[in-house]
Amino acid sequence: MTRYQVAERKVDDYITYVLTDAEYPAEAHLVPGLGNNLFRFTVNNQEVFVSPEKISMIKDASARFGNPILFPPNKIRHGSFSFNGKKYQLGLNKGEHHSHGELRVRAWNVIDRGAKADRGAFVVSEFDFADHPDLLEAFQARLVFRFTYVLQDGVLRLEGEVRNESEVAAPFMLGFHPYFNVKQGHEQQTVMQVDSKLEWPVNEEGFVDGAPTPTDLCQQLTKGLLYPDMPKGRDHAFVTVKDGTTSCQLIDQQANHKIVYEFGDQFPFMLVFQPSWNTSVSLEPYTAVTDAFNLDVAEQTGARGLEPAEQFVFTHSFRVEKL
Template identity: 40%
Template sequence: MFQYAARSVIKEGFTVIELHDAATGSVAELVPDIGSNLYRFDSRGQRVIVSPDRLTSLKTSDSAVFRYGTPILFPPNRVKEGRFTYAGRDYELPLNEPPDYHLHGELCSRPWEVVELGANDQEGAFVSTRFQYSAHPDVLQYWPHEMEFTMTYRLVEGVLHVNASIRNAGEHEAPFAFGFHPYFAVPFDSGEDLVLTVPAVEEWPITNLSFVTGLPRATELVERVNEGLNISDYRPLGCTMLTLAEGDSVCRISMKSRNYTIAYRLCEQLPYMLLFRPDWAQAYSLEPYTYVTDAFNLPYEPDLTGVRGIGAGETIRLHTAMWVEQHSLFE
């Protein structure tokens, strides 16, 4: 019997990619037809990512495409009035959230193509999907750069590695802002202690829509989240924006009574994190971003907010990984 398997199946009329690791009882599922969304990940007997009740709801329910699984964000979060200026060029994005916001981009709702699928003992189970702006003339109307996105999901020894490669195939520098929105399965209704650990250095003052209202600083919350912050009573629809410590980071959500932890590793190319608790699911989001919300419209230095471009012919690579750590009963 082989440890790893990767296959394409049809569920509810959608093509779904399944990655299996028999040794750890791990399975990952993503739906290329809807934003290449990693909508399920279970590992070592635990649910890691919250899935929708039905895949069709991602297409038929208002905003559902943003509300489950692991949406891919470009740009992440909101842009006021959908407008900003970068490198002397004005951009006007479609308004997809009332009253006048552009939210999370369109990568998470449009179909991606599968370009590689396989499994072997050395590389585990893996799939690569691709999205090209050149195949979507309506997107090029407001984002006039031939962007190419390749996502590779690899399941090895119970760890799900997610690698993103973003290339500007156009002739001009483009604004760059990327992020993920994983909905981690967290049992808020259990009454147990839920402890979050994040290697943060500063907290940004933000509104309840996560718009920045001032400069970041070290706060009591930053100190507490480094040591382990109990999020059991974190307010539904509450959000917190953090700047992470330099270098790769590992964040953890520990379910103390259930003797396991969800771990999430981020590369240094994702130096900002939005904490968010939805009110529609038993979940908690650790959203890594390359910039803070609506950074192109902020009056601060680019080095502080993450404002940057991607040059003609340039490729930017990012990676994350998620897994389950099981605790000893005697810890």
């Protein structure tokens, strides 16, 4: 049997791709037709992500399973902001606000796939604003997203490239929303670890409400915060990671292993989120703070543009290690 394989399957009327590394064994399941969501990843039968019971559930809850792609991440107040002297208006999909963008739910196009001994199993998907007139109009620029998921040596890697194919700069804010599985019965021995420098105050609506400051919670997350020890009445913490920090961890002391998420140095902000609808932790790296273009402290928010012909290139990876 060939070590690396890619299989195409139809499940719940959606085409999925299963990347396999037979040696570990490890499997990664991707559904390009629903936001290019990598909705399941297993290593040695360990479920890394929270997966839906049915793939069709992603259509109605596209930001609640697997590893949703966020552009822009989190909320935009009233869906509107300004960039380079221009006004932008996004659709209102979360009450009177915009939340998490459209890339997480719309169909991506698979442009290549394969399996090679020196490359692993891979699927290349693309999302082009030129195929979506409403997004082309809303962002006033043509952006092309090309993401490659690779499974190699038991490690899941995401190689991303975003290109501005327009003659004008485009506002740019990218994030991810992976839901890491916390095994039931292991909550008391599960630790969230993120090297955190500053915490951003967030109001009840989820918007940043002031400048970031060092907090006790930053120190706890840096040292390692037990899953049950998130401050009472809160389900999240929004932080700026420490300089040089490129990864975070979810440690299961009872199972004697940890999930390591490498997100590189281009995503300096992280939302640590404990959802109420399942037992998981979402460690969400962002290039910019929530609603960054509408904040007064712009120099600290990561708000930026992607210039004409400019490329934003990054690599993320997920792996399971023994303690």
